[in-house]
Amino acid sequence: MTENFWKDKYPVGVAAEINPDQYPNIQAVLKQSCERFANKLAFSNMGKSLTYGELYELSGAFAAYLQQHTDLQPGDRIAVQLPNLLQYPIAVFGAMRAGLIVVNTNPLYTAREMEHQFNDSGAKALVCLANMAHLAEAVLPKTGIKRVIITEVGDLLPPLKRLLVNSVVKYVKKMVPAFNLPSAVKFNQVLAKGRGQPVKEANPSSGEIAVLQYTGGTTGVAKGAMLTHRNLVANMLQSKALMGANLNDGCEILVTPLPLYHIYAFTFHCMAMMLIGSHNILITNPRDLPAMIKELSRWKFSGFVGLNTLFVALCNNEEFRKLDFSALKATLSGGMALQLATAERWKEVTGCAICEGYGMTETSPVVSVNPLQNIQIGTIGIPVPSTQCKVIDDTGNDLSMGERGELCVKGPQVMKGYWQRQDATDEILDAAGWLKTGDIAVIQDDGYMRIVDRKKDMILVSGFNVYPNELEDVLATLPGVLQCAAIGVPDEKSGEAIKLFVVSKPGATLTKEQVMEHMRANVTGYKVPRAVEFREALPTTNVGKILRRELRDEELKKMGKK
Template sequence: MIENFWKDKYPAGIAAHINPDEYPNIQAVLKQSCQRFADKPAFSNLGKTLTYGQLYELSGAFAAYLQQHTDLQPGDRIAVQLPNVLQYPVVVFGAIRAGLIVVNTNPLYTAREMEHQFNDSGAKALVCLANMAHLAQHVVPKTSVKHVIVTQVGDLLPPVKRLLVNSVIKYVKKMVPAYHLPSAVKFNDVIAKGHGQPVREANPDANDVAVLQYTGGTTGVAKGAMLTHRNLVANMLQCKALMASNLNEGCEILITPLPLYHIYAFTFHCMAMMLIGNHNVLISNPRDLPAMVKELSKWKFSGFVGLNTLFVALCNNADFRNLDFSALKVTLSGGMALQLAAADRWKAVTGCAICEGYGMTETSPVASVNPIQNIQVGTIGIPVPSTQCRVVDDSGRELGLGETGELCVKGPQVMKGYWQRQEATDEMLDADGWLKTGDIAVIQDDGYMRIVDRKKDMILVSGFNVYPNELEDVLVTLPGVLQCAAIGIPDEKSGEAIKVFIVARPGVTLTKDQVMEHMRANVTGYKVPRAVEFREALPTTNVGKILRRELRDEELKKLGLKKIA
């Protein structure tokens, strides 16, 4: 039923299938694209543009350095902890060309989060921004990281501008805390030493791991999703198949405000747009809306990739509303649910409808999307080519059209599994390759799908997964905390905000300020709770498990909203 049902649901001109083995690995795609589009712009940031030819040359210099000046071997892991700067694609593609496995790392991570990820992945190398090198100073000695490369924001800019930008960031804005990493190598020294040196191009098997992308999955324990070369190549081709009639090769300008270390932007901008030779304008700090809007005013952009939070913020900005949107023909949304009001406002302001998709880290990430030719707002569209979806009940029995059940996905973009966590892999992936998403969905008669409920406990803050288990593990380390729970509550700006409930130990008085200070010191900013409530007791099951769902239902009731089923 599944395969026959989906094959005729694609608009004219979009094939129902792709060949995930069209390219043997990411290197083959990169080489072909950088030759075909050598003189075309690939990435721009802070007024500097790298062509595809320059990207290949610089990534080759980075790869040559890794091979000739370190003891790193194919298959070793390299943590990349960079925001949206030109160094990011150079490092990622250079590492892949050298045969290393990329471990994408959030630059906003605390030392605790860095230490866990580096140790879990067994990373032997780290590339980080100077802004967070003071954290690396404390973390690296506790890990297997032996090689550290530090870069400053402006390192790939022309000499005078480089000096100016780096000096302002360090001395005027004071955004680079002092650090001591005597063995660290400067990024520009790495490029200089590798420049012109031969590269032993790695030729990994299609099923070899290319990227370890960390996610909490459905349990809250940070795990590395093993994304193979075949997974990522397949998702590139799937994105291309759905975009081909709207995005022309080698001539589109795509705005890139979402972080490249996040799987959504990583696959779309670094992979899919590389395949078709398009131009990505990197926004380093989308939170600085005035600076972002000023940057947008410089480009006749034809594509914009964002999420609900950003669409709302931009449409509320008067300068953004006055921009020239005459070239904009594609707006893509993912990472969090798109609200109808946000979609309507964006179209009113820009004249371009938002195309919403769905995916997970475990699906590389795109699993479904609204074809641009026929957008149904409020749905997550249809499965991308060569992908099957179904909904099942609690016993795993497949349900019919219009019935509500857990969404399962199968396709060449589904991860190989979790890094060194077979039990967790078996919980998510069955023997036939079906991935259980944990999201509750309905498949309509026309093939479009709707998400009607969410993973049981996950909190989604501005497109980022936040897992209550992690927050609670941190909270209980605060002296005086007896019990705690973390939930998501509706928030107009971020989709959801975090609220924590705390039961203090007898005789102990805790304050909200103490809780907030503790959380800020131990978790990334978007994981810090917005609200704190102290209680004498929390609702529990008869075996003592805290019932987060009851807490959520109480909060929704206060807001006059429907309880979670």
Template structure:
């Protein structure tokens, strides 16, 4: 497909190209925004707001601490394991200003998952919430991490509120298991030690890695996608271009319920919204709808970023339906497929249409999005500026418009590659820079694209990638398991739910409770299966490979009959 095919597909007011080399690095964007929007609110959480000026000051204190009081050098990796609290942007931007590479880490990870990611990334430092510090205590000695910084939920609040919130979390809700990390430094102490010291501002080139974002990619083995400064700056500029006619710089308030450690929320809230000086309201736990609704009543919000599961939960809540949506002008959906019924219900409740987008960790992540001016529900929109799409057949041949094939993406936001995995990189990025997404799609004559299916066996639970290989590897460590398989089955709430099939060893009796207990102990909550079925045999190929697709087809047939 000719590159100029895309040039005339953008609505009036949206440029077809951006300049990914406009800024030398993320630090330059941050400095410009924090000066330009110094008095504007940047992030709010638990009733406290940081302005852009305060964000720059605090991130500078953290950067100075890292430079003055640790042995960390530019290029070293720092694992950041925090939920949506004010500490997150302070730590991330401070680490970047000190020249470190941020390794986003899910706070819900088990010790096994943490150990893999910390060792694979070669992390030398960890910033963790006290709630997870008992796991860090187990894991850190098995890694190369020497610097450990611990923070509590309320640490950015006023002294009285900090004491109140931290005491409730620790003693009333009992959410902070005992831990012993004698080498750990409290974040507030680190900020105090950095105060008054000048920061030696890092000045990486735009091809240097800024973030290692872990993903299972297309194989299920957790790999770090190397996202460079140029990748992330390109995605900031691409996002800004697509929203140019709908979002006023320095004037919007956007709700941020999705976790910042996930690439979708990270790029949108910490990168794109930072570029244009807008206000991000951090929701620390979107499952706590009463608390979230309190925030939604407090702020006159004009933007909302979510995914299908969350939209469904909110629209079914009577208190949400009573909110004032008069300022809401843009709602963005990504992370999982948006269902038509959900889009219609959201529009009915809020008066605002949902614009669905598409992306992957490997594309920083935004690859395409529906514009407000021309929103086609059921599609993932058009490629963002300076981005090309094509579909190919199994032999790698380009297919014409309207044909179904694997979606390939080319643009300045495509990752540098997988960290220390050249072979895996070569499997997904060809010599011309095309990234194979692993998704099956069709490109329409108007340039809008529909995702038809996933090529691989990946399961998508509420926007999070779950890989059957990992689940099966964990499950076979349970004594008595002979064979097993994990598949995704349709689920109204989460898009897909995990079902596992187990064949027990001869003479062994296993129970569902044993299986579930084993999985809960070894994988993050969203990876725990919802259903377990015991069988005598599983369908396999003639060389013994288990046919997950046959199992999925059986489940779909059962659902069709139900």
């Protein structure tokens, strides 16, 4: 595909190019937006709101504390392990203003997963929720983390409400297991000590790393994608160009149910929507539909960012269907394939069409999106501005339009590479800047693209990547397991569900319950299998490699899907 091919594919008013050097770094975007929209609301959560001016003040206090009360230096890594709370943007932007590299960490991680990410990134500090501090206590002695900041769910609420919320979470719901981290500092103490103190504002070059975002890539070993300031600024501008085309500066209210530690929500809500001064309604636990719908009823929201499973659950909820959708003008979908029936149902319920896009951690993440002005359901839209796409065959040759091949991407949002893994970087990113996505796509004559298959064996559970290698490595540590394989099978609720195949060692008496218990203890909830099947043998190649695709084909036949 020639570079010129895409230039006339954009809607009227949308430029084919953005300037990725418009801002030198994320700090410049933050400062500009917080000054421009100082009195506008930036984030709301649990009845408490922060204006852009307050966000800048509090992130400054956080940065001042890091600079004046710790030995952390610019370039050091800080792991941020928080759900969608007001503390998240304060900690992330504060860390950046102090010159630190943010390591986004899933709060649902097990101790094993935390240990790998903390050690691989070389993190020296951690910001985490009290709910998982007991895991941090177990893990930290095995890592280089010396500074820990602990926050509770209600810490930024008014005093009485804070006491009530934190007490209910801890004593009534019993969601905070006991922990002992005597050297940890409380989040509110950090803000108190840093408030009013001078900040030596970091001014990193555009090519410096802003965020280490962990992903399994094409294997189960979690790798840190090095996302530079230029990567994230570029994707912010690209996302705004296509997804924010009909959104007005300082006027929009956006529902934020996807976790900010996930690159999609991070780039969109913390970056692109900050640029236009939008108000983000943070949903801490989107699985609690009644609480989420109660929160939504308080706002005339104009934008909603979600994924297929969430859209299905909401449309099936009677209380959600009663909400006022008169202001809703943009619904964005990513993270997993959008089903046609879901798109139609959402439009029927809300009156707003869903705009589907495509991306990956390694591309900061947005590669393509359906322009709001011209949505084609069933496609992933057109590349965002300043982005080229092509499809190649197994030998690397470019294919023509309409032919199936591996989708490759080139643009300013493509990562610098994997942290300290040059070999893995070289496998996916070539010298000319083309990134292999591992997904099989077709490019249509009109420039819209469709994903038709997945080259890699990754399993996509409710928008989260699950890698068979990781699951198999974990299961292999269970005594009595001789061979095992993990595959994804179609599932109405989560897109795909995980199924494990197990061959027991001679004489072993393994049960499904033992397997499930072992997996629950060692992997995050969404990685726990839905089904386990014991077999005498697994299909393999002549060199003994297990044929996952053959197992998957068998399952699809059983389900009548092949």
